[in-house]
Amino acid sequence: MVITIFGATGQVGKRAVYQALAEGHTVKAFGRNVDNLIDEDLRNQNFEAIKGHVFDEADVLHAVTGSHAVLSTLGGSIDGIDKTRSLGMKNIIFQMQRAGVKRIVALGGSGVLNVEN
Template identity: 35%
Template sequence: MKLTVFGATGGVGREIVRQALAEGHDVTAAVRDPARFAVTGVAGERLEVHRADLADPEALRAAVAGKDAVLSGLGARTRADAGVAAKLTRSVLAAMDAEGVRRLVVVSAAPLGPVPDGQSIIEKAVLPIINTLYKDIYADLRVMEGELAASATEWTSVRPPKLTNKPVTGRYRTVVGGTPPRGRTLARADVAHAMLATLADPATVKQAVGVAY
């Protein structure tokens, strides 16, 4: 497939690029600053680094033109960055619409999903604290998901819990439209793996997918 990856300088985005190349896809990494972008592994002529202002839909059209799918690791890295996910995803959606590209997979967060059955007393006590601490980030992601739902794209929102930097395993649980119970962590590498896996799964189109170990 021909893929474009946004947020390719982040932990999830870099893993999407690396794994997609390893799977034989052609990848365009759209970044603000190519000097910050580095990915190890198989690349060769199948990797293109496209420099663009991610807030400018017109500047993104060349990055998505003719692609089979777009994957986004865009999101706030700190509470001070809250708002960036919705703002930049809005630009991506506009560029995709202009170029007639339909498939989009983004990373979101588990707290946006329904509360699963079987939560422990500790989990029930901790969740409100987490939601309060990161309320601005989650509010940003809710706006982003609202933009997806209102768009013409065939979107999927992947919602992981707390992220780690462990290696990819390919072994995790997914719940389309729900949240895996007792799912506490997931490696960024496995988030990328799950996002790529949704490209071949029509059941995930226009759905949020909970994913966790």
């Protein structure tokens, strides 16, 4: 299965990349800073690092095209101003529709809840 993982450089996203590769999936890891995402020994024909911004329609469309599923582990600040999760997810879903991708899982760590400790 080809899986595009958004937020692949975050704490949750990195673990998802490693897990998907370990299970034999092809991973398209999307993020702003993907250059050093995984160790060299894990880079193979089943991994593609895609540098881009989740608000950029062309970047996201490129990332989801040819994928069977999308995993979003998008983060963002908890200041109430950051729109990464809300507007970013809108763009991801819109581009998935354009590319004919029908499966998405969105998850995050406790940081998305804006809860202390």
